Amino acid sequence: MSIFWIGEKINMAAEILVTGVPGNVGSEVVAGLIRLGIPFRVGLFDLRAPHPEYAEQVEIIHFDFLKPETHRPAFEGIKRLFLVRPPALANVERDIAPALRTAIDCGVEHIVFLSIQGVENNRIVPHHKIEQIIEESGVKFTFLRASFFMQNLSTTQASKIRNHNEIALPVGNAKTSFIDVRDIGAVAVCALTDPQHENKKYTLTGQEALDYHQVAGKLTAILHRPIHYSDPSVFRFIYHQLRSGHQLGYALVVAGLYTITRFGNAKQVSQDVQRVLGRSPISFDQFVRDYRDCWQNG
Ligand SMILES: NC(=O)c1ccc[n+]([C@@H]2O[C@H](COP(=O)([O-])OP(=O)(O)OC[C@H]3O[C@@H](n4cnc5c(N)ncnc54)[C@H](OP(=O)(O)O)[C@@H]3O)[C@@H](O)[C@H]2O)c1
Numbered sequence: 001m002s003i004f005w006i007g008e009k010i011n012m013a014a015e016i017l018v019t020g021v022p023g024n025v026g027s028e029v030v031a032g033l034i035r036l037g038i039p040f041r042v043g044l045f046d047l048r049a050p051h052p053e054y055a056e057q058v059e060i061i062h063f064d065f066l067k068p069e070t071h072r073p074a075f076e077g078i079k080r081l082f083l084v085r086p087p088a089l090a091n092v093e094r095d096i097a098p099a100l101r102t103a104i105d106c107g108v109e110h111i112v113f114l115s116i117q118g119v120e121n122n123r124i125v126p127h128h129k130i131e132q133i134i135e136e137s138g139v140k141f142t143f144l145r146a147s148f149f150m151q152n153l154s155t156t157q158a159s160k161i162r163n164h165n166e167i168a169l170p171v172g173n174a175k176t177s178f179i180d181v182r183d184i185g186a187v188a189v190c191a192l193t194d195p196q197h198e199n200k201k202y203t204l205t206g207q208e209a210l211d212y213h214q215v216a217g218k219l220t221a222i223l224h225r226p227i228h229y230s231d232p233s234v235f236r237f238i239y240h241q242l243r244s245g246h247q248l249g250y251a252l253v254v255a256g257l258y259t260i261t262r263f264g265n266a267k268q269v270s271q272d273v274q275r276v277l278g279r280s281p282i283s284f285d286q287f288v289r290d291y292r293d294c295w296q297n298g
Contacts (some may be wrong), residue, residue, distance in 0.1 A: 013039070013077055014039040014040050014041040014058070014059050014077070014078070015039075015040075015077065015078060015079040015080060016033065016038065016039075016040040016041065016078065016079070016080045016081075016082070016192055017040070017041045017042075017043050017063075017074060017075065017078040017080075017081050017082070017108075018030055018033070018040055018041070018042050018043065018082045019043045019063060019081070019082060019083055019084050020082070020083075020084025020086070020114065021042050021043070021044060021052075022049075022052060023084060023086075024149060024151050024155065024181045025084060025114055025146075025149075025181050025184050025185055025188065026082070026084055027185075028181055028182050028184065028185020028186070028188075029082050029185045029188045029189060029192070030042065030052075030054060030058070031185065032185050032186055032188070032189035033189055033192070033193075034054055034057060034058070036189065036193065038193060039058070039059075040058055040059070041058065041059040041060070041061055041074070041078065042058055042059065042060050042061070043061055043062075043063025043070075043074045044060050044061070044062060044063060045062075045063065045064055045086070047060075047062050061073060061074050062074070063099075065086065065089055065095055065096060065098075065099050066089075066095060068098055068099075068102070071098065071099045071102040071103070072102055072106060075102060075103045075106035075107075075108055076106055077107075078103070078106065078107070078108050079107070079108060079109045079110065080108070080109065080110045080111075080112065080192050081103055081108050081110070081111045081112065082112050082114075082188055082192060083100075083111050083112065083113045083114065083130075084114045085114070085126055085127065085130060087250055087253075087254075088247060088249075088250050089126070090126055090249035090250065090252075090253055091126075091249070092126045092129040092130055092133070093129070096126070096130055097133055100130070100133055100134065100137075101133075101137075104137050104139050108139065109139060109140055110139065110140040110141065110142070110192075110198060111134050111139055111140070111141050111142075112141070112142045112144065112188055112191040112192055112197075113127075113130060113131065113134060113141060113142070113143050113144065114144050114146065114184070114188070115127040115130070115131055115143045115144060115145045115146070116145055116146060116257075117145050117146060117147045117148075117177075117203055117204070117205065117265075117266060117268070118145070118260065118265050118266070118268075119131060119143075119145055120145075120201075121265075122260065122265075124256055125253065125256070125257065126253070131143055140198040140199055141198075141199060142191040142197045142198065142199070142200050142201075142202070143200070143201040143202065144184060144187060144188060144191070144202055144204055145201060145202060145203045145204065146179055146184050146204045146205075147176065147177045147178060147179045147203075147204065147205040147206065147266060148176045148177075148178050148179070148257075148261070148266060149178070149179060149180075149181050149184075150178045150179065150180045150181070150206070150282075150284060150287040151180070151181045151287075151291070153167070153215070153219075153291075154291040154294040154295070157169075158294045158295060161219065161227060161295045162294070162295050162296070162297045163297060165225065165226060165227050165228065166227070166228055166229075166230055167212055167215065167216055167219075167227065167228075167229045167230070168229075168230045168231075168232050168237070168240070169212060169229075169231070169232075169237070169258055170231060170232055170233060170234045170236075170237045170255070170258050170259065170262065171211075171212055171231065171258050171261050171262050172231055172262045173211050173213070174211060174261050174262050174263070174264055174266070174267065175209035175210060175211045175264070175266070175267040176209060176210060176211075176212075176261055176266045176267065177205035177206055177208070177209040177266060177267055177268060177269045177270070178205075178206045178210065178215075178284055178287075179204050179205050179206045179273070179281060180206065180281065180282035180286075180287050182282060183204065183206075183273050183277070183281050183282055184204055186277055187202065187204060187272075187273060187276050187277065190276050190277070191276075197276070202270075202272040202276065203268065203270035203272050204270065204272055204273055205268065205269050205270045205272075205273070205281070206269070206273075206281045206282070206283070206284060207269065207280055207281050207283060208269065208283075208284065209266075209267040209268075209269055210284060212229040212231075213229050215229065215284070216228055216229040218284055218285060218288055219288060219295065222285070222288045222289060222292060223288075223292060223295055223296070227295075234255050234258070234259055237255055237258065238251045238252070238255050241254065241255070
């Protein structure tokens with residue numbers, strides 16, 4: 001397999017594997033590594049999807065958590081792994097652990113794992129078990145315990161906002177310290193390329209905690225039309241998740257996370273992004289300005 005960088009063949013072998021591409025955070029990690037000119041391999045779940053524009057610059061290999069035959073070829077020669085648990089995979093022992101153990105068996109030395117804020121006190125989310133497996137294996141790790149993504153509003157919530165001017169989440173008046181996935185990607189790139197981040201557990205949040213009335217207010221101000229927040233019951237929320245085609249396991253994990261948020265567990269603001277990147281996290285207002293086209297309905 002060849003490695004290309006800006007159209008020119010180079011002799012360095014890729015020692016980094018990025019999973020979760022073309023997802024929210026994985027895409028940012030890819031962009032960051034390309035900017036730095038660091039060779040890496042992408043473990044792509046859907047090889048039939050149109051290849052991204054960077055395909056000529058990096059190694060691309062098929063990787064599917066649920067297909068063990070794709071694991072070893074993806075991990076051979078890899079030292080550092082950016083690991084994303086796909087949201088649909090909720091059974092860690094069955095769906096995630098086999099790939100994780102093969103990675104370590106193949107010689108992966110450092111795993112940068114996209115985890116979740118508050119995971120240390122929450123045994124229900126799959127990330128808790130994944131962190132435990134990684135830590136107990138003795139491999140080096142960096143846990144990126146991220147708060148709720150600002151980009152949830154420009155992806156999973158976008159059509160509701162665009163078509164009904166509404167955000168419908170079972171969170172009540174609780175606050176969330178939203179983070180921009182561009183900041184998570186930037187921290188992940190630091191962790192993958194600088195040993196000072198080995199064996200660290202970072203809590204990654206934005207610079208402020210907002211409730212969803214404030215979120216709706218910020219969208220209203222920047223989009224110049226009223227956006228309102230409704231607070232459905234958790235049962236109604238699950239019902240809508242299932243009706244929109246999500247699996248029950250996924251719907252329950254997401255509902256569980258919003259329920260935890262409702263009790264104030266997502267409001268902690270951390271300085272870890274500032275410490276790692278040496279700059280403030282991207283603000284919520286900046287996020288809304290940058291993504292405003294997602295919510296335009298005409
Ligand atoms: N959303 C939040 O607010 C939030 C906050 C903290 C932590 N997290 C955690 O972050 C993770 C999700 O990150 P994200 O939003 O960047 O991901 P994402 O956008 O949902 O993308 C997931 C990626 O995984 C790929 N994938 C799906 N099934 C796969 C399989 N069987 N094997 C290998 N790859 C597979 C998908 O490929 P295709 O695109 O080809 O389908 C996609 O590229 C989850 O673990 C979530 O719990 C989320």
